[in-house]
Amino acid sequence: MNNNITLDFSLFDGFPDMCFLVNENGNIRVLNKASINRLGLHNSEPEVFFDYVELCDRSKAESLFKESFTNGNSSDFETRLFIKKNFINVKITYIPFTSNGLDEKLILITARDISEEKRKEIDLIRFFNVAENSVNPLQITDLNGKMIYVNKAFESASGYTSDELIGKNPRVFGSGKNSSKFWDKMWDTISSGKVWVGEVENLRKNGEAFFTQLLISPILDKDGKVSGYFGIHRDLTEKRTLERQLIHTQKMESIGTLAAGIAHEVGNPLASISALVQVAQRITTDPFVNEKLGLVKSQVTRISKIIRDLVDFSRPSNYELELTDINKVIHEAVEITKVGTKAKDIIFETDLSSDIPMLPLIADQTQQVFVNILLNAVDAIAEKKRENKVEKVSVKSECNGDEVTLTFTDTGMGIKEENLSKVFEPFFTTKKEGRGTGLGLWVSYGIVKSFQGDIKIKSKLNEGTTFIIKLPIS
Numbered sequence: 001m002n003n004n005i006t007l008d009f010s011l012f013d014g015f016p017d018m019c020f021l022v023n024e025n026g027n028i029r030v031l032n033k034a035s036i037n038r039l040g041l042h043n044s045e046p047e048v049f050f051d052y053v054e055l056c057d058r059s060k061a062e063s064l065f066k067e068s069f070t071n072g073n074s075s076d077f078e079t080r081l082f083i084k085k086n087f088i089n090v091k092i093t094y095i096p097f098t099s100n101g102l103d104e105k106l107i108l109i110t111a112r113d114i115s116e117e118k119r120k121e122i123d124l125i126r127f128f129n130v131a132e133n134s135v136n137p138l139q140i141t142d143l144n145g146k147m148i149y150v151n152k153a154f155e156s157a158s159g160y161t162s163d164e165l166i167g168k169n170p171r172v173f174g175s176g177k178n179s180s181k182f183w184d185k186m187w188d189t190i191s192s193g194k195v196w197v198g199e200v201e202n203l204r205k206n207g208e209a210f211f212t213q214l215l216i217s218p219i220l221d222k223d224g225k226v227s228g229y230f231g232i233h234r235d236l237t238e239k240r241t242l243e244r245q246l247i248h249t250q251k252m253e254s255i256g257t258l259a260a261g262i263a264h265e266v267g268n269p270l271a272s273i274s275a276l277v278q279v280a281q282r283i284t285t286d287p288f289v290n291e292k293l294g295l296v297k298s299q300v301t302r303i304s305k306i307i308r309d310l311v312d313f314s315r316p317s318n319y320e321l322e323l324t325d326i327n328k329v330i331h332e333a334v335e336i337t338k339v340g341t342k343a344k345d346i347i348f349e350t351d352l353s354s355d356i357p358m359l360p361l362i363a364d365q366t367q368q369v370f371v372n373i374l375l376n377a378v379d380a381i382a383e384k385k386r387e388n389k390v391e392k393v394s395v396k397s398e399c400n401g402d403e404v405t406l407t408f409t410d411t412g413m414g415i416k417e418e419n420l421s422k423v424f425e426p427f428f429t430t431k432k433e434g435r436g437t438g439l440g441l442w443v444s445y446g447i448v449k450s451f452q453g454d455i456k457i458k459s460k461l462n463e464g465t466t467f468i469i470k471l472p473i474s
Contacts, residue, residue: 057077190217
């Protein structure tokens, strides 16, 4: 290197960037203090600038260098310099340099260390990839609460696209179920720089509710001031489903306990009534009285059977497969259903094939499936309320090759076409509030599938519904 240049290059010594004057051959003619300190060079050592450029970028660096010499235009690019056995990320700028005091054409090269910027860029890319591919819905809002980022999971959960959400307040998908005090407390917490956690109910674009646990964390700038808010949602749908299932299970257990109590408290008086009727029948010779006593006895027997069936239906399953007479289970399910007051004006028809073999099933669970379907049929007919019309529920069983097909058909209200795909979803119901849990058909679907079977539905609005169950013969 040669410092015998009339230009006073010391004015570049105050620059934090490395600065070099390089001739057409790439030789460093002069450099500033930042370059000397970073490279550890002495002025007596001739150096070629491109020897420091990473080998894979050296050809590009030399090409741009020659272009700057030729056209007199500045250019820049990013590369790495090999300095003291280490690579550092730099931004190189070529600036054609001319001066009347110089006897040759030179290029001013500045090399700015961008290692920290690159590290932050890599961190940002990593964060972005993690955020974009997270299964949890994520959102970032500015200080005014307007969304400036949502990830793919957020789009999927909400049903909105990012274009529909960016710039909007999260209240766009709010359900309105959480009070203003609830949100005031949230804002007070995050505005003070603290993390807030709470459970919220939102609405998807299609109007369906979805429940999440929302954690909002303030985003702090380098001075520790809040510059935005980062929110992460955890889907609570499964948790809510399990909670409702638990409540339903406890309710069914209570019904079972109640049924057992009724059987005990009512059974004894019924037994006494039955015994007295038999005594009276033996001592009376009046045909009219005997006929009426026979009716009383038959009704007592009917009440006893209803209570026994209720207890059997409410009893917890033993979950053991056993060879089951499917026609017998259907008959029992129909008898249970016929007891209800809604079913008194409904005709129940059964067409049960005698060719059906015994099937390996869990009898009480199978009965639960049939009762659920039959009760839905009764409710659908009761909702229709047609005058002077014969309403009926038909049940058919038949053997088709290696499977048994069971068909349940009613003359009820039917189901809208857009709801057919939802009938086996948990908590979906077309019944009025409080008249159904929406779990019956979902549970029935799971039971049938556990037997390696299949259950399908056909329905037309105002024409009725048909459930088709197929069970393998094995």
